Amino acid sequence: MLGFDRGGANIYHARLMFARPLIDGADFALNGKELRGEVALDTLPRLSDRLAESGGYVAFYLRGHQMFDRLLLEIELTGKCRLRCQRCLGEMDYPIAMTSSLRLVSATEIDAADTDDETECIEAAPGMDVLSLVEDELLLGLPYAPSHTVGKCAEQLNVSKQSSSPFAVLAVLNHKQ
Numbered sequence: 001m002l003g004f005d006r007g008g009a010n011i012y013h014a015r016l017m018f019a020r021p022l023i024d025g026a027d028f029a030l031n032g033k034e035l036r037g038e039v040a041l042d043t044l045p046r047l048s049d050r051l052a053e054s055g056g057y058v059a060f061y062l063r064g065h066q067m068f069d070r071l072l073l074e075i076e077l078t079g080k081c082r083l084r085c086q087r088c089l090g091e092m093d094y095p096i097a098m099t100s101s102l103r104l105v106s107a108t109e110i111d112a113a114d115t116d117d118e119t120e121c122i123e124a125a126p127g128m129d130v131l132s133l134v135e136d137e138l139l140l141g142l143p144y145a146p147s148h149t150v151g152k153c154a155e156q157l158n159v160s161k162q163s164s165s166p167f168a169v170l171a172v173l174n175h176k177q
């Protein structure tokens with residue numbers, strides 16, 4: 001089973017030490033290539049500020065395709081992580097389920113393409129770092145102010161009241177930074 005236990009996370013970590021996957025963006029799209037993999041969230045350093053704890057994983061599925069003269073890269077992410085509720089500061093499970101479509105353009109096209117297109121554009125390069133793409137999409141897709149559903153949040157607040165001292169609140173605030 002996939003989960004938050006350290007053992008599982010270490011397996012993904014070790015698997016990725018062998019090679020950080022790279023794709024040739026234009027070739028990937030033109031030839032309809034696909035790539036699947038999994039990565040532990042603690043191997044994505046830019047994500048750490050957004051997570052309540054570093055456990056969790058994300059499975060990625062990249063698919064390249066061409067539509068008319070456009071080269072597209074679809075990124076599908078599924079997994080789970082722990083975020084911090086911005087109402088009670090408690091931790092919460094957050095299921096990751098997001099799909100995004102990126103348009104691959106050349107360096108000379110990118111400025112013009114960004115203004116006349118709703119699809120996000122990225123520069124196609126021969127050695128695009130897949131984990132960095134995954135990290136970018138997570139940074140864009142995770143909520144900035146996550147919160148529990150109303151009932152769950154009240155449970156968290158009751159727990160902190162029972163154990164409460166001013167220092168307990170300080171500890172929570174410190175942890176947030």
Ligand SMILES: [Zn+2]
Pocket residue numbers: 085086087088089090147148152153154156
């Ligand atoms: Zn909450």
